[in-house]
Amino acid sequence: MKLEKVTSEKGRRYHDACGAAHGLDLVGDRWALLVMRELMLGPRRFGDLRRDLCGVSANVLTQRLEGLEASGLVHKRKLAPPASVQVYEATEWGLEIEPVFMVLGRWAARSPGHDPTLPLSAVSLMLSFKTMFDPGLAGGGRMTLGFALGEDRMVVRVADGRLEAWRGEAEDTDVVVTATPPLVAAAVYGKVPLRALVGLALEGDAAVFERFVGFFHLPPKAEVTS
Amino acid sequence: MKLEKVTSEKGRRYHDACGAAHGLDLVGDRWALLVMRELMLGPRRFGDLRRDLCGVSANVLTQRLEGLEASGLVHKRKLAPPASVQVYEATEWGLEIEPVFMVLGRWAARSPGHDPTLPLSAVSLMLSFKTMFDPGLAGGGRMTLGFALGEDRMVVRVADGRLEAWRGEAEDTDVVVTATPPLVAAAVYGKVPLRALVGLALEGDAAVFERFVGFFHLPPKAEVTS
DNA sequence: CGGCATCCGGGAAGATACTG
């Protein structure tokens, strides 16, 4: 006898025609935006989401996925056999939220309270590349890098002053980086010398990764004098 | 005997190096982002914030302002005599959050659940202009409009394919619009004929406002077929 | 009256255990 709470989904929404307010109605609940983040590079399984969203509990994750699906941002799908596993996938419209991560991330990176040494998911690392990539620094540089981050395999391509990232096995890559996401972040954003990063391994042309590191720069910290 | 809750400010934050996650640490609490929205066009008083943030309770607003001030996004200031009233003002870095409203608002406007007839604050209306303005439609158009929205006085200038908005009395304006924000939104975004909008009054060159309305277009609604 | 603290009820989030 389920108590049929029926999830009224009313009452805690802003009653505001402002687009940003409605955006918060859609992804303003705790964890909701970060769930979308993890889906930006392709479908994920429930357990993978739970692992990468460090700290989220199973019931909350279930609620968020239900809510996001009800809003048309996420689609529950079952992969074809023999995989036959259930995955959650962002809808076409859901994927269009990506610029929010860029703008919000770039702004928040100026916060004095931002600690870049905290844990980081593989998807977050890829999105940070797309956010902090500076075409002016890259010039006409052209390269393909593979990243082996725990179980995750990512490919990053820089070409024509643009950076693209997707989930996939490394093929035709100039260099393959094996490490944890925070270690890669330390190298790219902290400009920590590679020899100082135990646990980060390069296979292939190490000089390509050295150049890659130079394509990024963090925005200056904001003044907190007030 | 204060119980010294000391606002540990710990525990409910995401423990994530991702910039977007830290952005949520800063403005992810309920109402926080909308408080920043209301400060985008200049300092506001506590009571004004409470009136425009329809539904926020006084204690929550106090908590948010305290938190935003502790984060360096908001500054509490007392206006010079004879005003001598206390106002809350976004810091320089706090103002830089504005692009978040543009991107989030443009994305959320595609939601099938977005209801543009809901209440709207004067600041929200101005930000929506900056968000939905299409330079291609404006061409070389050049105009200055005044808006009298209840107690609020706003000025909007279109020039050189750019739109600017600020709080101020109408001077040297081509036309002055007196109405409520939702009525103006109905005219601009709903393309409702002016004669159908009782309560909206134009003073000056009405044709200028007619042209102004043509400078905006809402993005198409997203497919919810999935 | 504006700004802010206190108290309380309801509900969302967090943690853990349990089930198919």
Place this chain on the structure above:
DNA sequence: CAGTATCTTCCCGGATGCCG
């Protein structure tokens, strides 16, 4: 592995009251 059930904690919202 993918959730569900249950309990606890704490945030949110509303009301009240203090104080300059």
